[in-house]
Amino acid sequence: MIYSRIIGSGSYLPRNVVTNDDLARRMDTSDEWIRSRTGIRQRHIAEAGETASSLALEASKAAIASAGIAAGDIDLIIVATSTPDYIFPSTACLLQAKLGIKGGAAFDLQAVCSGFVYALATADLYIRAGQNRCALVVGAEVFSRILDWNDRGTCVLFGDGAGAVVLRADDKPGIMASALHADGSHAGILSVPGSVCGGKVTGDPFLRMDGPAVFKFAVRVLDEVARETLAKCGQRIEDVDWLIPHQANLRILESTAKRLGLPHEKLIVTVDRHGNTSAASVPLALDLAIRDGRIKPGHKVMLQGVGGGFTWGAVLVQM
Numbered sequence: 001m002i003y004s005r006i007i008g009s010g011s012y013l014p015r016n017v018v019t020n021d022d023l024a025r026r027m028d029t030s031d032e033w034i035r036s037r038t039g040i041r042q043r044h045i046a047e048a049g050e051t052a053s054s055l056a057l058e059a060s061k062a063a064i065a066s067a068g069i070a071a072g073d074i075d076l077i078i079v080a081t082s083t084p085d086y087i088f089p090s091t092a093c094l095l096q097a098k099l100g101i102k103g104g105a106a107f108d109l110q111a112v113c114s115g116f117v118y119a120l121a122t123a124d125l126y127i128r129a130g131q132n133r134c135a136l137v138v139g140a141e142v143f144s145r146i147l148d149w150n151d152r153g154t155c156v157l158f159g160d161g162a163g164a165v166v167l168r169a170d171d172k173p174g175i176m177a178s179a180l181h182a183d184g185s186h187a188g189i190l191s192v193p194g195s196v197c198g199g200k201v202t203g204d205p206f207l208r209m210d211g212p213a214v215f216k217f218a219v220r221v222l223d224e225v226a227r228e229t230l231a232k233c234g235q236r237i238e239d240v241d242w243l244i245p246h247q248a249n250l251r252i253l254e255s256t257a258k259r260l261g262l263p264h265e266k267l268i269v270t271v272d273r274h275g276n277t278s279a280a281s282v283p284l285a286l287d288l289a290i291r292d293g294r295i296k297p298g299h300k301v302m303l304q305g306v307g308g309g310f311t312w313g314a315v316l317v318q319m
């Protein structure tokens with residue numbers, strides 16, 4: 001039987017840190033409002049020359065180094081992003097070239113804030129099917145480029161960054177189970193309803209959100225999909241060592257842990273420092289907790305995504 005295991009991780013954040021007080025100097029908001037509603041204290045914002053592929057490159061180099069492999073061993077790259085460098089070629093192809101490798105499969109996956117969980121579950125299936133042996137799975141975003149900086153209700157919530165893992169074929173799991181879902185009938189509660197047509201932007205090129213609707217939806221589906229994933233591999237909630245939900249907002253994270261009956265100490269939180277980095281949030285949090293020694297070999301980690309589409313999903317990983 002072939003399984004897949006995470007053998008290395010990496011992450012990267014732009015150097016430019018923007019605090020709530022910095023935002024309060026530019027718009028009608030306050031550190032108190034942002035912190036009490038979302039838990040966010042600061043976020044990293046990409047400089048002009050930084051793109052999803054350049055952030056992805058730094059995270060990937062760190063993941064490859066920690067895996068102890070050569071870039072040339074990678075035969076599959078999946079980049080989860082909603083803020084690609086170009087319409088095409090894919091950010092995954094640009095990343096492949098920046099890594100100096102060629103020949104393996106490379107494609108982007110668009111599931112907004114569920115993107116990394118979707119990409120990890122997809123790469124696992126490629127490896128388990130015997131199609132590929134070594135996958136680089138990345139979440140990379142420059143959400144600052146699709147924010148309306150005049151809309152204080154959304155622009156304070158997000159940040160930029162990238163996280164990556166190397167997933168390799170193994171004879172034991174690894175990825176224990178995954179579940180992915182979508183319901184496009186909720187597209188309107190979180191979207192960037194614009195496109196490029198005839199050389200012009202048509203529609204609205206900025207992120208729009210019904211905050212309270214997103215909140216209610218996210219808490220419900222994160223609870224359901226965690227239980228579904230555990231049931232698929234015969235595990236119980238008590239078996240989970242760490243919970244890493246998509247880092248949208250501290251209140252969503254805490255409500256999810258509470259509904260699942262998991263103590264606060266098992267929740268990995270980065271939203272306070274990173275803001276919501278969409279597809280990058282889960283691999284950023286995973287890498288941080290591996291590097292600071294909280295997540296150890298053998299630990300079972302529940303990764304969860306929820307985002308525009310609406311999409312949601314979970315992957316249970318044994319490290």
Ligand code: ACO
Pocket residue numbers: 028029030033034037038113152153154156157190209210211212214215218246247248249251252276278306307308
């Ligand atoms: N600073 C100060 N005041 C603000 C700000 C701001 N940045 N943004 C909105 N307000 C004001 C509003 O104008 C409104 O004022 P009014 O009552 O005078 O009209 C008031 O604050 C309340 O606005 P609400 O939108 O009702 O605020 P709410 O308490 O619902 O909090 C929030 C908004 C934080 C977005 C909340 O709905 C939420 O957490 N939603 C979850 C959505 C989320 O986390 N999205 C992330 C992306 S989605 C994802 O990743 C899955």
